Amino acid sequence: MKKTIRILRQKGPGEKAYFEDFPYETEQENATVATALMQIAARTDLAWEHSCLQKKCGACAMVVDQKPVLACDTALASCKGEVVVVEPLKKFPVVKDLLVDRSILADTLQEMQVYAQEQTEEQGSDGTGYREETVYEAARCLQCGLCLEICPNYYPEGTFAGMAAMAPIARLLAGEEAGRIKKTYTERIYEGCGKSLACRDVCPAGLDMDKLLSRNNKALRRKKKRR
Ligand code: SF4
Numbered sequence: 619m620k621k622t623i624r625i626l627r628q629k630g631p632g633e634k635a636y637f638e639d640f641p642y643e644t645e646q647e648n649a650t651v652a653t654a655l656m657q658i659a660a661r662t663d664l665a666w667e668h669s670c671l672q673k674k675c676g677a678c679a680m681v682v683d684q685k686p687v688l689a690c691d692t693a694l695a696s697c698k699g700e701v702v703v704v705e706p707l708k709k710f711p712v713v714k715d716l717l718v719d720r721s722i723l724a725d726t727l728q729e730m731q732v733y734a735q736e737q738t739e740e741q742g743s744d745g746t747g748y749r750e751e752t753v754y755e756a757a758r759c760l761q762c763g764l765c766l767e768i769c770p771n772y773y774p775e776g777t778f779a780g781m782a783a784m785a786p787i788a789r790l791l792a793g794e795e796a797g798r799i800k801k802t803y804t805e806r807i808y809e810g811c812g813k814s815l816a817c818r819d820v821c822p823a824g825l826d827m828d829k830l831l832s833r834n835n836k837a838l839r840r841k842k843k844r845r
């Protein structure tokens with residue numbers, strides 16, 4: 619297979635971005651965009667982020683042929699044209715080339731006080747399986763940021779925290795922390811989400827955003843009734 623990998627490069631923050639073409643040839647039918655980038659990075663100073671190469675860490679999130687994807691989960695054979703256009707995520711500041719600064723993801727969780735909150739054994743089960751299922755579903759979030767990239771309502775300076783924050787918050791809303799978190803949830807998620815659910819189509823963890831949103835909203839109503 620022969621492809622031209624066209625990469626949007628940038629030497630550093632604020633520097634002019636430019637496209638550079640790299641020819642890539644491989645015998646591997648299952649080669650991915652990540653496979654090509656590794657080879658290109660070995661012979662140039664290309665910057666990009668990756669770790670597991672198994673769709674498990676979210677590090678290699680980027681835009682390929684205008685779609686937010688994980689590079690290690692994007693087969694080159696699935697890219698239609700001979701030229702594959704690879705760009706950094708656009709809603710995060712570029713550090714260099716395809717490497718972006720996603721610290722806003724952790725900062726938002728910290729601001730909302732939903733970081734490092736795990737369900738404890740003492741919180742136990744509610745007897746319906748609802749809590750366990752929600753906690754399990756939400757814990758699969760990779761914090762990759764692809765949902766923010768595609769979301770028409772998310773922009774970095776805005777109030778809406780996006781689905782990357784909704785997943786961790788769902789764990790708290792399903793448990794004993796619901797009372798503490800509901801104001802933050804209302805302001806940072808509920809009021810900002812336009813329900814386009816574009817995030818659902820790009821989430822590599824396959825999170826059921828629809829279900830999490832409706833469960834969160836239900837948990838919110840339940841807490842309101844109890845007041
Ligand atoms: S919700 Fe999905 S797309 Fe968004 S950060 Fe988590 S894993 Fe990535």
Ligand code: FES
Nearest residue numbers: 669670671676690
């Ligand atoms: S490198 Fe971990 S998801 Fe791609």
